[in-house]
Amino acid sequence: MKLLIIEDEHELSKSIVTYLSSEKYLCEQAFTFSEAMEKIELYDYDCILLDLMLPGGNGLDILREIKRQNNPAGVIIVSAKDSLEDKVNGLRTGADDYLPKPFHLPELSMRIYALIRRKQFTSANTLESNGIRIDLLGQSVSINATPVALTHTEYELLLFLIGNKNKVVSKSALAEHLSGDMADMLDSHDFVYAHIKNLKAKLTEAGCRNCIKNVYGAGYKWIE
Amino acid sequence: MKSLLYKNMMQFMVCTFVILILAAPVFYWLTKSFYAEDMIDIVEAVQHNAPLPELDLEEDIMQGIMIQYLLISGVLGIALILVNSMIAKHLWKPFDETLQQIEDFRLENGVIPPLSESHIEEFTRLNIALNRLMENSLKSYQTQKEFAENASHELQTPLAVFQSKLDLLLQQPDLTQQHATIIQELYNVSNRLSRLNKNLLLLAKIDNKQYNQLTFIDVITTLEEILPLVENITDDITFHKEFHCTELKVHGNQSLLESLINNLIINAIRHNIPKGEILISITPNRLTVSNTSSEGALDKRLLFNRFYRPSEKIKGNGLGLSIAKAICHYHGWDIDYEYKEGLHIFKVDFT
Numbered sequence: 366m367k368l369l370i371i372e373d374e375h376e377l378s379k380s381i382v383t384y385l386s387s388e389k390y391l392c393e394q395a396f397t398f399s400e401a402m403e404k405i406e407l408y409d410y411d412c413i414l415l416d417l418m419l420p421g422g423n424g425l426d427i428l429r430e431i432k433r434q435n436n437p438a439g440v441i442i443v444s445a446k447d448s449l450e451d452k453v454n455g456l457r458t459g460a461d462d463y464l465p466k467p468f469h470l471p472e473l474s475m476r477i478y479a480l481i482r483r484k485q486f487t488s489a490n491t492l493e494s495n496g497i498r499i500d501l502l503g504q505s506v507s508i509n510a511t512p513v514a515l516t517h518t519e520y521e522l523l524l525f526l527i528g529n530k531n532k533v534v535s536k537s538a539l540a541e542h543l544s545g546d547m548a549d550m551l552d553s554h555d556f557v558y559a560h561i562k563n564l565k566a567k568l569t570e571a572g573c574r575n576c577i578k579n580v581y582g583a584g585y586k587w588i589e
Numbered sequence: 590m591k592s593l594l595y596k597n598m599m600q601f602m603v604c605t606f607v608i609l610i611l612a613a614p615v616f617y618w619l620t621k622s623f624y625a626e627d628m629i630d631i632v633e634a635v636q637h638n639a640p641l642p643e644l645d646l647e648e649d650i651m652q653g654i655m656i657q658y659l660l661i662s663g664v665l666g667i668a669l670i671l672v673n674s675m676i677a678k679h680l681w682k683p684f685d686e687t688l689q690q691i692e693d694f695r696l697e698n699g700v701i702p703p704l705s706e707s708h709i710e711e712f713t714r715l716n717i718a719l720n721r722l723m724e725n726s727l728k729s730y731q732t733q734k735e736f737a738e739n740a741s742h743e744l745q746t747p748l749a750v751f752q753s754k755l756d757l758l759l760q761q762p763d764l765t766q767q768h769a770t771i772i773q774e775l776y777n778v779s780n781r782l783s784r785l786n787k788n789l790l791l792l793a794k795i796d797n798k799q800y801n802q803l804t805f806i807d808v809i810t811t812l813e814e815i816l817p818l819v820e821n822i823t824d825d826i827t828f829h830k831e832f833h834c835t836e837l838k839v840h841g842n843q844s845l846l847e848s849l850i851n852n853l854i855i856n857a858i859r860h861n862i863p864k865g866e867i868l869i870s871i872t873p874n875r876l877t878v879s880n881t882s883s884e885g886a887l888d889k890r891l892l893f894n895r896f897y898r899p900s901e902k903i904k905g906n907g908l909g910l911s912i913a914k915a916i917c918h919y920h921g922w923d924i925d926y927e928y929k930e931g932l933h934i935f936k937v938d939f940t
Contacts, residue, residue: 374746380594380753384760389598439789445745448794448843450802467749467783470756518821533759537776544818551858556822583776584759 368392368410371401372416372443372517381414383475384470387532396421407432410438411484412477414462417444417451425458432459439480441531443468469538471529480527493589494527495576496570508571518543519564526577526587535584561585591755592710596680597672605668605676612664619660624653657708683707689717695722696730734797741790749782755779772889781906788908791848792895795915801840808837808876808939809848812869817852823858831870841920841938847915853878853935859905860884868932886928893924913937 368390368454368493374483375396394409395401398421405413406426415429417424427442440462442455447465461483462476482501498507504520513516513558515523525542526534539557540548548554565577578586620631628778630642631776678869683705690702701723704716758772796802809832820828839846857867857880865881884899891897897906913935923938 374750376750377746377753380750380757383757384753414692443748445742447745447790448799465753465780466745469754533764535756535759535776536773537780538756540822544822547815547818548822551822551855556824559824560821580759580764581766583769583773 366390366411368477369395369401369404369408369410369438370417371395371414371419371424373397374416380470382471383405384532384577385474387505388474390477396420396423396456398427401427402430404452405434405436405438411481412441414477415440415472415572417442417455425455428455428458428460434563434577435482439484440522441473441480443473455483456559464566469541471525471534471538472530472542474532475525475528475542492527494530495573495589496528497523497573497576499524501529508568511571513567513571515567519567520562522560526585527589530589532588533580533584533586536582590708590713591853593712596709596762597676600675600680601668601672605665605670606664608664608668608671612660619656620653623651624706633714639861643939645650652724679859680709681711683709684715687712687719691719691723696726699727699731701727723938732781735792738790738797741786741793744786745783748779748786750854752779752783755770785906785908788906788912792908792915795845795912795919798919800919802843805838806843806846808839809835809871811843811846811850812871814856815847815854816869819858826858826861827864827866829866829868831868833870836876837871837876837939838935841924845919849913849937850876852913853918853937856880856905856909856913856934856935859909874939876937876939879932879935881931882933884933887926887933889926892926 366389368385369393370378370381370392372394373382377383378394378396382394385392393404393410395404396561398419401415402417407460415427424442426515431438431440440460442460442463443466444451444463445466452463452465459482464473464476490501491499496508499505500507502521506515506520506523521543522539525539527530536554536557537548539561540554540567543557548556561577561579568576569576576588578588580586598923604681608802626646627642627646631644632642634833677760679805686705687722690704701720704720707716711844720842755772758768792842816830853876854867854869857878860882861867861880862883868877869880870877870879887899892899895911898905898907914924918923921940923936923940925936925938927934927936
């Protein structure tokens with residue numbers, strides 16, 4: 366999978382590359398408008414992360430160019446602007462997703478994962494890990510052909526953890542993924558613990574033990 | 590262009606002159622019938638060879654002086670009154686107009702009133718100075734508003750860098766319990782920072798009137814969307830719903846209405862007690878959110894102020910309710926607080 370990261374903040378770009386490189390993604394970086402334009406002319410990418418405010422130009426113009434070329438790459442806008450109008454504007458111009466800054470790297474990784482999966486029509490709509498089978502269309506989970514009844518929140522949690530497998534996902538990333546702005550407004554993310562506990566219990570009962578590792582109370586990791 | 594003093598003097602002199610001319614017949618008649626009467630008698634007596642009449646020169650001189658005094662002060666007085674009333678009406682008219690226009694001037698409207706032109710130097714100078722003053726205030730007001738918004742925007746990227754580095758730090762293979770604890774604390778700080786920044790940005794954008802897309806939204810639908818999310822993140826608080834109508838349509842901005850409801854509910858959760866209760870009720874044109882709490886009645890006047898915290902316990906960033914207030918103010922809705930029977934009650938009237 367080839368990714369292009371168009372982001373003028375070097376440190377952020379570096380973090381994204383470090384996090385994603387270990388997930389079988391091949392990352393390239395562009396730091397300015399012209400650099401980005403040059404790269405999308407020359408190479409093909411599966412997914413492009415696009416910052417809107419760039420030195421030398423507006424990210425939306427790059428997006429228009431991508432669409433004009435009929436470039437099949439999926440585009441995720443990563444922007445400091447988070448108002449509804451900015452989002453609508455970005456999606457209307459042809460972006461596939463919009464992620465406002467600041468974001469958690471696991472969240473970004475999850476969005477890229479979902480986008481690439483959507484773009485590949487050949488890929489099956491099931492996901493397997495540690496004997497767990499997830500039907501993404503029916504949103505159902507089964508272990509060894511036995512269905513496991515999960516609540517919507519638990520399902521989302523499981524998907525998020527598997528989407529970031531072998532990585533530690535922080536409690537605050539989980540909280541934000543589960544309830545967006547709401548979690549953002551609360552001071553404690555203890556509710557994540559309660560949901561993880563329930564999920565763990567259900568998985569253990571169905572025969573999948575020790576898949577979720579608690580990392581010193583700071584985060585959780587899906588071990589495959 | 591003439592100065593105010595020059596105009597004033599000119600008008601006074603012209604006025605005095607005109608009155609003096611107009612008063613000439615009166616002068617003539619008075620002189621003739623009072624203090625020049627003896628002279629006329631003498632002249633008549635000489636012409637008719639009659640004996641000289643009895644004369645009272647002393648008295649005539651005194652009378653003459655008095656009449657002259659009275660007349661001159663009368664003329665000057667009338668001139669003064671006339672000129673002054675004219676000044677008040679005419680000469681100061683541009684000043685009055687300017688005064689009226691700057692009385693109506695509001696910084697928030699962003700419009701500088703056109704000040705009328707004047708032929709008087711001082712007023713022209715005044716208008717120029719006032720124009721400059723208003724332009725400058727308007728400019729700094731605008732800059733200040735934009736600054737708050739830009740600063741918040743600019744902060745998002747360093748915050749994103751900070752958060753991403755924490756996410757990476759958590760991936761270190763040789764992570765220890767101590768490291769994890771410190772990272773968790775940093776996460777908390779980072780969350781607080783980004784929440785504070787988001788809230789400041791929201792306030793700045795409301796101040797800048799950037800939420801101008803208004804539609805008819807149903808409060809109940811919005812509530813039903815938000816509540817499952819909320820119930821997800823609070824396990825020991827019971828929510829009671831009391832909807833006295835099937836829908837409550839209001840005219841407003843979707844994002845702001847969501848933010849208003851979010852803030853009221855989060856506030857009710859944050860200041861609640863363990864195993865507490867939250868009552869959300871909807872009556873025609875009114876949304877009420879009440880919660881149980883260990884705290885007593887709060888000061889209604891300070892409650893909605895930015896960064897107001899009634900207790901020393903650090904909960905929230907002190908912006909939630911001021912955002913709720915700003916959103917209500919923006920739409921012309923009323924928000925009120927009441928403490929009754931151990932419940933903190935927040936009411937929003939959509940009128």
